Amino acid sequence: MNKLALYFEYPFVRYAMIVGVLIALCSSLLGVTLVLKRFSFIGDGLSHVAFGATAVAAAMRLTNNFLLVLPVTILCAILLLRTGQNAMIKGDAAIAMISVGTLAVGYLIMNVFSKSANISGDVCATLFGSTSILTLTATEVWLSAVLSVAVTAVFLVFYHKIFAVTFDEDFATATGIKAKLYNLILAVVIAVVIVIAMNLVGALLISALVIFPALSAMRAFKTFKAVTVCSVLISVSCAALGILISIVAGTPVGSTIVAVDIAGFFAFSAIGLITRRIN
Amino acid sequence: MPQLSCQNLTLGYEGKTIVSGLSFDINAGDYLCIVGENGSGKSTLMKTLLHLKTPASGQIVTGDGVKSNEIGYLPQQTAVQKDFPASVREVVRSGCLNRCGLRPFYSRQEKQLAEENMAKLGIFSLAKRCYRELSGGQQQRALLARALCATRKILLLDEPAAGLDPKATEEMYELIARLNGEGTTIVMISHDVAASVKYASHILHIGGGSALFFGPKSDYIRKNVSCGGGTYE
Ligand SMILES: Nc1ncnc2c1ncn2[C@@H]1O[C@H](COP(=O)(O)OP(=O)(O)OP(=O)(O)O)[C@@H](O)[C@H]1O
Ligand SMILES: [Mg+2]
Numbered sequence: 001m002n003k004l005a006l007y008f009e010y011p012f013v014r015y016a017m018i019v020g021v022l023i024a025l026c027s028s029l030l031g032v033t034l035v036l037k038r039f040s041f042i043g044d045g046l047s048h049v050a051f052g053a054t055a056v057a058a059a060m061r062l063t064n065n066f067l068l069v070l071p072v073t074i075l076c077a078i079l080l081l082r083t084g085q086n087a088m089i090k091g092d093a094a095i096a097m098i099s100v101g102t103l104a105v106g107y108l109i110m111n112v113f114s115k116s117a118n119i120s121g122d123v124c125a126t127l128f129g130s131t132s133i134l135t136l137t138a139t140e141v142w143l144s145a146v147l148s149v150a151v152t153a154v155f156l157v158f159y160h161k162i163f164a165v166t167f168d169e170d171f172a173t174a175t176g177i178k179a180k181l182y183n184l185i186l187a188v189v190i191a192v193v194i195v196i197a198m199n200l201v202g203a204l205l206i207s208a209l210v211i212f213p214a215l216s217a218m219r220a221f222k223t224f225k226a227v228t229v230c231s232v233l234i235s236v237s238c239a240a241l242g243i244l245i246s247i248v249a250g251t252p253v254g255s256t257i258v259a260v261d262i263a264g265f266f267a268f269s270a271i272g273l274i275t276r277r278i279n
Numbered sequence: 280m281p282q283l284s285c286q287n288l289t290l291g292y293e294g295k296t297i298v299s300g301l302s303f304d305i306n307a308g309d310y311l312c313i314v315g316e317n318g319s320g321k322s323t324l325m326k327t328l329l330h331l332k333t334p335a336s337g338q339i340v341t342g343d344g345v346k347s348n349e350i351g352y353l354p355q356q357t358a359v360q361k362d363f364p365a366s367v368r369e370v371v372r373s374g375c376l377n378r379c380g381l382r383p384f385y386s387r388q389e390k391q392l393a394e395e396n397m398a399k400l401g402i403f404s405l406a407k408r409c410y411r412e413l414s415g416g417q418q419q420r421a422l423l424a425r426a427l428c429a430t431r432k433i434l435l436l437d438e439p440a441a442g443l444d445p446k447a448t449e450e451m452y453e454l455i456a457r458l459n460g461e462g463t464t465i466v467m468i469s470h471d472v473a474a475s476v477k478y479a480s481h482i483l484h485i486g487g488g489s490a491l492f493f494g495p496k497s498d499y500i501r502k503n504v505s506c507g508g509g510t511y512e
Binding site (some may be wrong): 032133156157158161167168170172173175177218222223224225 | 329346353366374377379384385391
């Protein structure tokens with residue numbers, strides 16, 4: 001306990017905690033919709049795009065890589081959701097293509113242009129977020145905080161519409177809900193979440209952050225509202241716990257949080273089984 | 280002025296024509312049954328009426344105080360997955376969304392409307408249940424309650440009795456007839472010609488790429504008999 005109190009004296013530890021919880025909050029809000037729309041892998045594909053863009057930003061020596069990474073990722077999100085609708089290349093193939101392509105090109109660019117002596121260390125950090133969360137600056141924390149609040153606000157304002165469009169797009173469109181517009185909003189918001197979450201868990205582990213809380217909540221609850229609220233609670237507490245463990249035990253932040261999420265998933269599966277037996 | 284008027288509609292997918300030359304009017308209080316073989320284009324017609332699909336040519340005009348988002352819809356099958364977490368109440372309430380505009384939450388009247396429609400369709404006791412865990416007939420009722428939340432003016436129903444047992448089918452038809460009696464215009468797709476003839480006021484028969492018949496049901500019965508019956512099965 002004393003050790004923890006000591007750690008929290010350091011600003012970067014406090015930053016890590018704040019950003020971690022905020023990111024967990026907004027990624028889990030979207031997770032439910034993504035899982036239900038069968039879009040789980042879009043998160044994965046987009047995170048690779050964000051990785052590629054980060055590599056390009058590093059090669060161009062941009063001081064604030066958000067400025068490049070965010071627009072590029074948003075653009076790809078919109079393109080990916082489009083292909084889902086009038087599939088020239090089938091949805092999953094398009095995602096696989098973009099995700100593997102940007103991963104390879106990103107790694108190539110990092111290797112060719114990087115001046116750093118420790119390339120594999122840099123790559124590893126971007127992919128798995130190993131240390132980056134503890135090196136956040138105050139500006140990055142503020143930016144993440146603002147984006148998280150924006151994502152949460154958008155979700156709350158459009159909550160019922162997102163439900164309707166996820167549940168039955170045809171009916172929603174027929175009764176005058178602009179389903180295309182809401183799909184677009186979803187795509188943009190997903191991209192924003194991916195980009196800010198990259199700081200926390202790295203490009204490869206973001207999907208876990210998005211999917212696990214939603215799946216855990218769906219084991220135990222049967223209404224959209226209960227599942228949404230529950231997945232937020234699960235996600236936030238798993239992220240906080242994961243960050244604490246990683247500080248005390250010195251394990252990598254991203255993979256520790258994901259490990260806690262996995263444990264949460266099994267716990268909720270068990271709860272779901274038991275409640276079903278009782279009923 | 281008719282509530283819904285189709286003028287020389289041609290329906291098709293990617294240049295392939297499925298039905299052409301459809302012209303008919305639907306007036307307030309009508310009960311129109313659309314009949315025809317599998318694949319004749321009934322669902323396609325309904326999706327076009329809902330503006331989910333654009334017609335290859337021709338036009339659809341709404342009138343008599345009906346706006347194009349005031350049409351309730353009961354789909355032939357919903358592509359909702361087995362594990363979708365949604366309570367019956369959440370599903371029914373989502374029908375009220377077209378009244379909300381930009382308001383992010385439901386008003387008290389809208390919640391009240393959802394409760395009334397659940398009561399009307401006899402699913403009030405199921406309000407808290409998970410939609411996906413209901414029987415087919417209960418799901419159809421929930422979706423009909425949702426459609427009623429969207430509008431009381433005109434309802435488009437795509438095989439509302441598909442997969443229901445004879446008793447539930449009978450109840451569903453009675454329910455729809457009751458709604459029609461209360462002033463809601465009904466457009467229903469059905470393979471059940473006997474029921475169509477019993478409840479409908481008008482019949483539209485699609486087949487072989489065009490409308491084989493459109494008119495009041497009395498004419499349909501007369502024509503059917505003079506053709507030696509049975510041919511429209
Ligand atoms: N998305 C689609 N793309 C291309 N062709 C389609 C599509 N949907 C339907 N069709 C074709 O259009 C024709 C009419 O289909 P539709 O679903 O309207 O038939 P239906 O009359 O509703 O049949 P059923 O009685 O089986 O419901 C069929 O030949 C079908 O193959
Ligand atoms: Mg059909």
